[in-house]
Amino acid sequence: MPNVDSLAGLILFALQVLAIAGAVFALVHAVRQPAEAFPAVDKLTKPVWIGILAVALIVLFLFGAIGMLGIVGVVAVSVYLVDVRPRVEEVQRPRW
Numbered sequence: 001m002p003n004v005d006s007l008a009g010l011i012l013f014a015l016q017v018l019a020i021a022g023a024v025f026a027l028v029h030a031v032r033q034p035a036e037a038f039p040a041v042d043k044l045t046k047p048v049w050i051g052i053l054a055v056a057l058i059v060l061f062l063f064g065a066i067g068m069l070g071i072v073g074v075v076a077v078s079v080y081l082v083d084v085r086p087r088v089e090e091v092q093r094p095r096w
Contacts, residue, residue, distance in 0.1 A: 012066060019065035019074050023057040026080045033088050041087040049084065052076050 030053055035046040043049070056073035063069045 012064075016060075016065050019060050019070070019077070020057070022081065023053060023060050023073065023077045026077050026085070027053040027057055029085060030080065034092075037088045037091050038084075040091050041084075043084050043087065049080060053080060 027050065030046065030049045033046065038044065038046045038049065044052075053076065056076040059069050059073040060077075063073075065071070065074055
């Protein structure tokens with residue numbers, strides 16, 4: 001847990017909370033999606049993404065968002081949220 005007595009400590013704490021919240025959101029989203037949606041958009045399978053996001057959440061919780069492992073976790077969550085999530089949702093929308 002960062003020292004929140006200073007402005008820098010407060011910013012680091014906010015980044016930590018934001019990274020963990022994003023990882024939880026991404027993991028819950030991945031769990032709720034149908035397994036067929038992931039291969040339909042040429043992405044890794046649902047169990048693989050759930051594993052990646054679960055490990056990222058654990059790493060972020062244990063080591064924080066600042067540091068080598070934390071940055072890897074943030075990148076994994078960001079890839080899911082920016083690339084995989086929109087494509088998985090797009091394939092589920094009805095086309096008119």
